[in-house]
Amino acid sequence: MRTPIAYFVMLSGILFALGTVGVLTRRNALLIFMSIELQLNAVNLALVAFSRMHNQLTGQVLAFFSMVVAAAEVVVGLAIIVAIFRRRRTIDVDDARELRW
Amino acid sequence: MVAAELVPQEAIGRASLLWLIPALPLLGAAIDLFVGRRLGRWAGWLATALVAASFLISIGVVTQLLDLPDEERLVVQHLFDWISVGDFRVGMDLRLDAVSATMILVVTGVGSLIHLYSIGYMRDDPRFGRYFAYLNLFVFFMLMLVLGANYLVLYLGWEGVGACSYLLIGFWFEEVANTEAAKKAFITTRIGDSLLLIGLATIVFKFGTLDYGEVFTGAPAVLTESAATVIALLLLAGAIGKSAQLPLHVWLPDAMAGPTPVSALIHAATMVTAGVYLVIRSVPIFELSPVALDVVAWVGILTVLFGGICALAQWDIKRVLAYSTISQLGFMFLAVGLGAYAPALFFLVAHAFYKALLFLGAGSVIHGMEGEQDLRRMGGLGRRMPWTAFTMGIGALALAGFPFLAGFFAKDIVLEIANTNERWGFYVFGSIGALLSALYVSRLWFLTFVGRPRSEAAEHAHESESLMVVPLAVLGVGAALGGVLSLGPHGWISRFVEPLVGLVPEGEEGIPGPAFLVIAVGITFAGLLVAWWVYASGRVDWHRLRERLEPLPRAALHGWYVDRAYDAVIVQPAKALAGITANVVDAKGIDGLVNAIGGGTRRLARSGRLLQTGFVRSYALVVFAGAVAVLLYVGSRL
Numbered sequence: 001m002r003t004p005i006a007y008f009v010m011l012s013g014i015l016f017a018l019g020t021v022g023v024l025t026r027r028n029a030l031l032i033f034m035s036i037e038l039q040l041n042a043v044n045l046a047l048v049a050f051s052r053m054h055n056q057l058t059g060q061v062l063a064f065f066s067m068v069v070a071a072a073e074v075v076v077g078l079a080i081i082v083a084i085f086r087r088r089r090t091i092d093v094d095d096a097r098e099l100r101w
Numbered sequence: 102m103v104a105a106e107l108v109p110q111e112a113i114g115r116a117s118l119l120w121l122i123p124a125l126p127l128l129g130a131a132i133d134l135f136v137g138r139r140l141g142r143w144a145g146w147l148a149t150a151l152v153a154a155s156f157l158i159s160i161g162v163v164t165q166l167l168d169l170p171d172e173e174r175l176v177v178q179h180l181f182d183w184i185s186v187g188d189f190r191v192g193m194d195l196r197l198d199a200v201s202a203t204m205i206l207v208v209t210g211v212g213s214l215i216h217l218y219s220i221g222y223m224r225d226d227p228r229f230g231r232y233f234a235y236l237n238l239f240v241f242f243m244l245m246l247v248l249g250a251n252y253l254v255l256y257l258g259w260e261g262v263g264a265c266s267y268l269l270i271g272f273w274f275e276e277v278a279n280t281e282a283a284k285k286a287f288i289t290t291r292i293g294d295s296l297l298l299i300g301l302a303t304i305v306f307k308f309g310t311l312d313y314g315e316v317f318t319g320a321p322a323v324l325t326e327s328a329a330t331v332i333a334l335l336l337l338a339g340a341i342g343k344s345a346q347l348p349l350h351v352w353l354p355d356a357m358a359g360p361t362p363v364s365a366l367i368h369a370a371t372m373v374t375a376g377v378y379l380v381i382r383s384v385p386i387f388e389l390s391p392v393a394l395d396v397v398a399w400v401g402i403l404t405v406l407f408g409g410i411c412a413l414a415q416w417d418i419k420r421v422l423a424y425s426t427i428s429q430l431g432f433m434f435l436a437v438g439l440g441a442y443a444p445a446l447f448f449l450v451a452h453a454f455y456k457a458l459l460f461l462g463a464g465s466v467i468h469g470m471e472g473e474q475d476l477r478r479m480g481g482l483g484r485r486m487p488w489t490a491f492t493m494g495i496g497a498l499a500l501a502g503f504p505f506l507a508g509f510f511a512k513d514i515v516l517e518i519a520n521t522n523e524r525w526g527f528y529v530f531g532s533i534g535a536l537l538s539a540l541y542v543s544r545l546w547f548l549t550f551v552g553r554p555r556s557e558a559a560e561h562a563h564e565s566e567s568l569m570v571v572p573l574a575v576l577g578v579g580a581a582l583g584g585v586l587s588l589g590p591h592g593w594i595s596r597f598v599e600p601l602v603g604l605v606p607e608g609e610e611g612i613p614g615p616a617f618l619v620i621a622v623g624i625t626f627a628g629l630l631v632a633w634w635v636y637a638s639g640r641v642d643w644h645r646l647r648e649r650l651e652p653l654p655r656a657a658l659h660g661w662y663v664d665r666a667y668d669a670v671i672v673q674p675a676k677a678l679a680g681i682t683a684n685v686v687d688a689k690g691i692d693g694l695v696n697a698i699g700g701g702t703r704r705l706a707r708s709g710r711l712l713q714t715g716f717v718r719s720y721a722l723v724v725f726a727g728a729v730a731v732l733l734y735v736g737s738r739l
Contacts, residue, residue: 023721032717057186097715 008049015042029081029091033074040070107198107600109314112178115165118158119178119195122205123244125151125158130238137230142220148233149216152240156209163202171600174199177250177314184253191311196250199598200381203446204247207453211370212240214572218461219362221568222468232272236366239265243371247378252301252311255379259297259343262372263290269367270359282358289352293342297379300335307332317385324389333386333393336379337400344376344430346404351664353427354411357419361464364419369426369460370453377433377449381442384602388440398438402530404431407661409537413544414657417474418463421545424660425500426456428538435527436515442602443595444514450594451507451583455499458576459542462493465569466549469562476548478559483550485562488570490550492577497546499580501539502625507583510592512538513621514605520617521608532624539628547636 015038022035044063051059085091112119129151137144166174180193197205216236223232239262246258264287271283301311307323308316324332340346345353356368367373380387380397387393408428415421429452436445467474469486483490499506502513512535519528554560564570586594595605612620635641647654656662714720 020725024718024725027718032721093717096717 002052005049005053009046012042012046012049015039015045027092027094029084029093032093033077033081037070037074040066107172107175109175109177110169110173112176112195112197115161116176116197117178119162119176119197119248120180122155122158122162122209123195123241123248125155126237126240126244130234130241133230133234133237137234140230142224142229144230144233145216145220145223148237149213149220151237152209152216153213155240155244156206156213159202159205159209162197163206166197166199166202174600189305189309191251191253193254194250194312195248195254196313197248199601200378200446201247203450203594203598204378205244207450208240208243208247208371211453211457211576212243212366214575215362215366215370215457215461218365218464218569218572219360221566222362222464223360228272232269232360235265235268235272236363239269239367239372243375246375250313252304252313252316255382256298256301259339259375259379260294262367262375263287263294263343266290266356266367266372269363270356272359272363276358279358282352282355286352286356289349290342293339293349296335297339297342300332300339303328303332303335313382320385320389324386326390329386329389330392333383333390334396336383336386337393337397340376340379340434341400342376343379344373344434345427346376346400346430346434347407348663350404350408350427351660351667354420354423354660357417357423361419361460361467364423365457365460365464368423369456373426373430374433374449374453377430377437377445380434380437381446381602384442387437388603394438394440396438397434398524398527401431401434401436401438402527402534404428405435405534406530406537407431409534409541411657411660412541413537414654416476416658418466418476418479418545418549419460419474421476421541422456422459422463425459425538425541426452428534429456429500432512432515432531432534435531436518439515439518439522439524439527440606441515441518443598443605444511444518446598446602447586447592447594448511448515450586451499451511451580454576454583455496455506455508455580458496458573458580459493459500461569461573461576462489462496465489465565465573466493466562468565468569470558473556473558476545478556479549479554480552480556480559481550481554482559482562486550486564488564489573490546492570492573493550494546495577496580497542499583500542501628502535502621503629504622504625505584507580509625510584513618516621517617518606518608520612521610522606523608523610532620535621536624536628539625540632543629543632544636547632551637552639 019035019037019039019042022038023032026032026035044066047059047063047066049059051057051063081091084096088095110116126148129148133140133144133148140147162176166176176197178195178197180195182190183193184191216233219232219236223229226232242258242261242265244258246255246262249255249258267283267287270286271280274280274283304311304316307328308319310316320329342349353368353373357364359368387397405428408424408426408431412421412424412428415424429448433445433448433452436442436448466479466482466486466489469482469489470479473479495506499508502509512531516528516531516535519525519531554562586592635643635646659665
């Protein structure tokens with residue numbers, strides 16, 4: 001028996017909401033980053049679930065693309081965080097705000 | 102040459118416990134990883150007990166397998182569907198047959214002894230629990246590697262043991278050299294692994310499946326000789342990387358940076374033999390390609406000679422054994438290349454015993470000398486460490502091919518097959534390799550245990566605790582009596598695996614049996630006597646002798662500068678290329694373009710920037726609110 005699609009979507013929604021709350025409330029750049037990963041993977045889950053529902057592979061393939069993009073994003077993002085930390089000895093995002101003008 | 106097809110049996114009775122064999126070490130790894138610190142010394146006992154339990158289950162499962170008639174000795178247990186995309190299915194399947202049965206007994210048997218030994222050896226290490234977690238994880242992956250019923254499960258284990266090898270070589274990561282060695286091992290084997298992966302992709306392309314049963318029965322019909330050659334060579338490349346054969350052998354001597362029991366388990370007894378296992382496992386593919394088999398044999402024989410010569414010149418006790426392992430693995434490849442699959446498997450088992458024994462003995466010596474590894478600073482340890490000296494002596498004699506010990510049978514079957522099939526090159530070079538192994542291993546033993554102590558530490562050396570000596574003794578018995586598994590080409594192990602890999606190819610030609618035996622034994626004794634005369638009789642000043650032979654010993658000490666050659670030919674050009682892309686292409690070209698765009702944008706943005714607050718989270722909120730607004734708008738129009 002197949003698990004109903006609603007379960008996947010609900011799980012995906014919960015994960016996405018958790019990620020969003022994390023992004024909005026955290027000040028530590030690494031934690032924000034992890035929350036973003038959570039959001040991305042929530043979306044991946046939804047993609048795969050819908051792909052299964054429609055019995056076609058497009059969604060799964062798209063999920064692969066988004067994983068690759070996420071990996072690239074991790075590389076760039078972590079590099080930025082490391083660079084910020086080297087310069088300022090902190091990764092609190094609220095401290096890094098002198099680029100506004 | 103491959104015998105009749107086997108009919109897979111259901112995993113019933115004791116065989117239904119098959120999945121527990123890898124599962125128990127995995128459980129141990131999980132427990133030790135998460136709460137190992139709190140368990141203290143129990144972490145080690147737990148890990149040892151779980152591997153020992155796996156060993157007992159293995160015995161139970163294998164005895165049931167032995168009760169079955171020959172053509173039914175194949176049990177496949179389906180755990181769950183792993184990958185299922187369209188028509189392509191890969192199951193998490195375990196396969197117990199003669200080959201994997203032999204392997205799991207070796208892995209869990211030798212593995213549990215080495216775990217036990219490690220409790221003593223790692224006693225004072227601050228990361229005691231983590232060590233056993235890694236060691237258990239390694240055993241899990243190794244068991245998956247040998248038990249897998251398709252190439253993908255094998256590959257899972259293959260990469261897993263590589264990762265554990267990396268973790269354990271760099272276990273003492275405070276020393277930069279150790280982490281460098283770990284990286285080197287991982288990256289070097291990765292070259293082979295990548296080719297192996299391509300090989301697996303080729304198998305999928307040709308067969309549409311990775312399942313051993315389907316691939317092997319389908320192989321003669323599906324593969325042309327050239328296709329078989331391509332696949333076989335790609336698999337071989339993976340095996341060469343994992344088993345440290347020429348030209349990818351460079352990582353193994355450096356891998357000695359890890360704790361000594363790790364060297365015994367991973368870099369002598371089990372993981373490095375995975376390459377041999379892969380080739381034996383893939384016999385139906387290799388059999389279709391005489392070219393590939395010849396390549397295997399040549400890689401093997403060259404490695405035998407290379408490793409043997411290098412081992413002869415090393416000063417570090419562990420590096421002697423590392424090069425010896427490379428050389429011995431070469432013998433196994435030679436056996437496989439000659440079509441002698443069962444003898445190769447027996448060689449693997451025998452080698453696991455005596456090389457694990459030698460490594461653990463070396464560990465005991467290092468332990469007794471407070472961390473000293475240099476043979477020049479040892480000497481005379483026989484009186485201070487009698488048990489270590491005695492058991493290591495058995496291991497050394499077994500490796501040297503002393504009559505009726507395990508190594509004697511292992512080596513002689515290989516040479517005998519080269520002889521009776523009139524593969525003279527392999528026979529002559531193989532005999533030289535045998536002479537070299539007798540020489541280097543007795544040199545090692547004499548320099549360590551005989552003569553006068555050549556340092557403070559050697560004078561005050563002490564025997565290790567019984568926790569470490571007991572495994573030595575058990576392995577010593579195995580190394581001494583292991584030969585009963587394989588008396589001649591039709592020994593027990595050959596008959597056991599015959600349904601899978603076929604008969605041992607025996608010719609009628611060559612030097613007649615008795616003369617052959619005399620030559621083989623003579624070679625061993627010649628090696629032992631020469632080593633005794635040079636290193637133990639006191640009649641030769643071996644420092645002077647070495648100086649007179651320069652620069653050969655120095656070249657052999659540095660592994661004939663293969664590392665330096667790789668550095669000059671591959672690493673430096675790669676760095677130079679990277680330098681060009683970084684400093685010219687990137688800095689001037691791409692950055693220039695980006696800077697130009699940036700400059701333009703900046704001029705445009707002067708007016709809009711006053712909106713910015715600089716708080717990342719408020720931006721995120723705006724993005725989120727925008728997304729919600731868009732969704733509401735779209736939703737309202739549906």
